[in-house]
Amino acid sequence: MRAVDLAVGRGGTPVLEGLSFEVAAGEALILRGPNGAGKTTLLRTLVGLMPPMEGRVEADPDTLAYSGHADGIKPTLTVAENLSFWAQVFDAGGIEAALDAFDLRALADRPAGRLSAGQKRRLGLSRMLVADRAVWVMDEPTVSLDAATVEALAGLLRARLAAGGALIVATHIDIGLDARVLDVGPFRAAPRGPVGFDEAFA
Numbered sequence: 001m002r003a004v005d006l007a008v009g010r011g012g013t014p015v016l017e018g019l020s021f022e023v024a025a026g027e028a029l030i031l032r033g034p035n036g037a038g039k040t041t042l043l044r045t046l047v048g049l050m051p052p053m054e055g056r057v058e059a060d061p062d063t064l065a066y067s068g069h070a071d072g073i074k075p076t077l078t079v080a081e082n083l084s085f086w087a088q089v090f091d092a093g094g095i096e097a098a099l100d101a102f103d104l105r106a107l108a109d110r111p112a113g114r115l116s117a118g119q120k121r122r123l124g125l126s127r128m129l130v131a132d133r134a135v136w137v138m139d140e141p142t143v144s145l146d147a148a149t150v151e152a153l154a155g156l157l158r159a160r161l162a163a164g165g166a167l168i169v170a171t172h173i174d175i176g177l178d179a180r181v182l183d184v185g186p187f188r189a190a191p192r193g194p195v196g197f198d199e200a201f202a
């Protein structure tokens with residue numbers, strides 16, 4: 001996945017600009033920056049949920065899996081049914097490994113709407129395993145997780161890297177990955193006045 005002179009924004013307002021980077025197989029890139037800096041906007045643009053304002057993203061969409069703040073969980077379906085649904089969407093195999101990775105087996109038959117915040121997050125992360133995609137793009141994956149589950153996640157991510165997967169992760173905490181860090185702060189977009197503003201006062 002490669003970003004080339006990328007500018008990203010919300011509602012026509014640029015948030016970050018001038019971003020160029022590449023993440024190859026087996027590499028991890030950690031995004032850092034304070035609240036509101038634009039990490040989520042950048043991640044959503046990388047996976048094609050939002051169009052770039054300038055520049056381009058070079059990636060095959062079929063190689064990408066995204067785990068965002070809203071995990072896309074269907075509350076009336078059980079944990080197992082949610083995973084099966086995603087396995088179908090992603091045209092992937094079984095859900096057994098995904099149930100085990102974040103200790104969801106005992107909750108398999110529970111409607112997802114009746115999970116705790118951390119359990120929901122574990123289900124959202126398990127979805128990455130049924131997706132079977134090479135590049136994982138993750139937005140604050142540790143939010144709501146207990147310490148043991150953060151460790152499990154870190155171990156899973158290290159294994160992905162060792163197996164040649166690629167990771168782009170926005171996180172405020174150190175999850176102990178061997179990763180490059182991209183601080184988005186210096187890429188904050190310069191404020192742009194409305195078109196014709198200067199002319200209005202000419």
Ligand SMILES: Nc1ncnc2c1ncn2[C@@H]1O[C@H](COP(=O)(O)OP(=O)(O)OP(=O)(O)O)[C@@H](O)[C@H]1O
Pocket residue numbers: 010011015033034035036037038039040041042
């Ligand atoms: N739905 C939205 N509509 C308009 N502006 C938004 C929307 N969501 C976020 N923004 C604005 O876009 C900018 C970038 O927000 P973004 O969510 O990308 O930041 P972030 O770095 O991910 O922050 P955090 O660390 O708090 O998750 C902020 O100024 C934010 O207020």
